[in-house]
Amino acid sequence: MAHEDAAPAADPVPRRPARAAAEVLRSAFTESRPAVLRLLAWTLLSALPALVSGKAMALAVDRGFLEHRPGQATCWLAVFATAALIGAWATRQTYPQLAHVVEPMRDRLVRRLVSGLLHRAVAARGRPDASAATAVAQLTRQVEAVRDATAGQLLIVSHFALTAVAVLGGTAMLAPAATPLIAVPLLLALTGFAATTPVTMRRQREAFAADEDLARLCADTLTALRDIVTCGARRPTEQDLLAAVAAGVRANRALAVTAAVRRLLVALGAHLPLLLVVLAAPALVRRGLTPGEVMGVLAYLTGTLEPALRLLVQGVGSSWLRLAVAAERLAAASQPPPTSVDAYGPRTGVDGADIMDGEHGVDGNRGHRPVDGSVRLRGVSYSYGAAADPVFDALDLTLHDGEHLAVVGPSGVGKSTLADVLAGDVPPDRGNVVLGGAAAGPLTARELARVRVLLPQDAYVFAGELQENLRWLCPRAPERDVMSAVRALGAGPLVERLGGLEAMVDPAALSAGERQIIALVRAHLSPARLVILDEATRHLDAQAELHVEEAFRTRRGTVVTITHRPGAARRADRVLFLDGDRALVGTHSELLATAPGYRALVGGHGGDLDSTD
């Protein structure tokens, strides 16, 4: 294979990779400008040996070796060695600066990527699923590739540019007459290298595509081998395969030709100046150049320019397409969906802290602000797709501020979907959702966050201080409020075990129940008057669950508890029973008396449901 560049062949090949890669580099330069400037400064110093090498060599030869003064020669060589040491130290300093350029770039890319994927998930009205998580994991690997390739490109290109300037500048000072002998071939080689880049990338893409086509055809042929033999289609199949192989050979041969031309150009840029200087040496000496100065120019060429040029070609060749391919894919994945299909319209404040800050002004649902924790659903229907059966249809529900509703029903009946609709996160296909007297539709994310809090079964706890986690929905809550919520939820022992409110929390070190407790304290502290608990106490024991129920019962506002535990249903003011065909609302006793499905669901506990389970 003649692949000059080494991108993974299994990946589909992007159409505008160069533009995407240029965009990544541009953002790295513009958004980390101070670090870029420091990087350039250190790279400049690292080019010192390149600048000094020729001159030191010239002086060592002319004033040392040719005058039989080895001490003098050694001194000049020592000057060069010192410059080399300084250059090596400066090169070492470039790496931290490089990290300051590429690491923030990586973070920005990951943020854009995750935000793009989340926006897509929201626009598709689906809840994040495992495939989204896999996509994030795969694309995060692409981000790592972009970071590494960007770092490589920055180092190689800046090192080469400064080395070339140092060599040309050094030669101009040492032997002005020799400068055109170096500058002209070098310039021609670089121009030719740049000019052949688009065609190389095109041929590289064609070679990738041909490889992919061949691999696909081979896989299809193997899968359908029995049918091919049975139908007597061996000959045409063989011809198809041979045609695909021939196309691959053609594409790779074309790429090899381009690669050979580019290598020739590089060889010319690196070796032609050497040849020209050697051939012109007698004439240069006749025009007054000393032998040491000729040696100095040769030192510039062999010791500095040629290795830098080789590094440039290898580095640019091996990582540019990889950067381009990965950058193009990331650009596509980071795009928000072209048009929002969210019937609720655009939501602002995706960032949690921003949404939750109670001091922000209200900027949506003009004139109608939610005033309490009441809920009104009228004729609400929702299905996961045009052809899918509705999860619920024409649902009516009224909850007064301060009421406690339990939602029960068999697994998969739609309880969590209802929670999403109730929370205003998912717009219904038909009907109205009114929260605290205001239509949920026009509420911004920030306004919604002040109206309701929805706790799912898997509680979200982030690495950070415990108090940051607890105050997430109410950043300005005074410590006494935080502690009173902690006590109300029975979270005192947990807070103590973790080392107090300032302790750092490692989510992985917490049990699922402990994470739920932290999320419940957070919900308790939030300003929202409507709390929706979607199996949010599932990992707690019966005693802890009672504690939680009591804490939310005494808190101002409405509570909707989605639960599989009949005990929780019995203790609620009313129960919404979803059984697939219909939704029934009533007290626990009413439903026991009138709904056989409800009786069957809680049947294991008979009519006496004193237990929590």
Ligand SMILES: Nc1ncnc2c1ncn2[C@@H]1O[C@H](COP(=O)(O)OP(=O)(O)OP(=O)(O)O)[C@@H](O)[C@H]1O
């Ligand atoms: N993102 C989705 N895309 C398509 N269908 C979905 C999606 N999420 C849920 N469903 C389907 O919608 C129906 C209701 O799911 P939902 O999770 O709301 O039920 P549930 O009553 O909460 O179930 P459980 O008690 O097991 O949590 C189920 O048939 C489920 O398969």
